[in-house]
Amino acid sequence: MSERSWDGRVVLVTGSSSGIGAAVARRFGERGASVLVNSSRSVEAGQAVAASLPDAIYVQADVGDEDQCSMLVERALERWGRLDVLVNNAGTGPVIPHQNLKDATLEVWREVFAVNVFGVWALTVAAAQALAQTKGSVVNITSIAGIRQTGSSLPYATSKAATNHMTELVARVLGPDVRVNAVAPVLVDTPRTENWEGSFEQYAQVAPMRRAATADDVADVVLFLAESPYLTGEVLVLDGGFRLVR
């Protein structure tokens, strides 16, 4: 689809050198939006995503650092003079079985929360005024792990629960000028999950949709949330019906 309904609007997507973030950047880019592409380490991959879009810049920044979050918003405003959508997609967290309490050290908790929770907060605060000027919105990529007792580690799942709740709380205070929503996907086929074969088999056998999600499935929902003028405070579960059977 190449409908250019986003011409003249600006979207900042954190963690968009790969996986879901790259698919979201492409989805908005193909609709005509100007896109700020970001990652903290994978510079070449991020530059390649930006180069593939009609009007995009790549900015390296670590979302776990408050100053770098502010800088990302400033770079978008310097370049295009406005911001319409902030997609808080960057996320992190090692795989640690939940019963393995000792490996979920406070250091791991701090690292995971720095990006998945504090980064989302810092970017939302930094972007709020600019988003209010355009009647824009925030879309947070959280996870089913923030709702059900699942996920790649306890700190990760708890961070996503915090961000789901933050989505609802911030939606209350930023309306009516800024809408705030989240998409909470199940397993998505991305570089993060490329070695999780067993989990993919489970979805193929059990989920009503008989597969895990793709990054494009998530991008479709992000676009929908960004385009729905009355939708705010929503945490949309994207699970192919998996919750109905598990």
Ligand SMILES: NC(=O)c1ccc[n+]([C@@H]2O[C@H](COP(=O)([O-])OP(=O)(O)OC[C@H]3O[C@@H](n4cnc5c(N)ncnc54)[C@H](OP(=O)(O)O)[C@@H]3O)[C@@H](O)[C@H]2O)c1
């Ligand atoms: N894949 C799934 O099954 C799944 C399910 C539910 C929710 N999610 C969520 O979806 C989001 C994207 O996941 P994904 O599967 O697409 O992962 P991915 O393919 O590993 O991509 C993660 C992206 O985030 C960037 N990133 C990581 N830490 C960052 C930081 N501190 N600052 C800026 N960028 C950072 C990565 O680039 P650098 O490493 O170069 O920084 C990369 O661009 C995450 O929030 C994840 O929790 C994923």
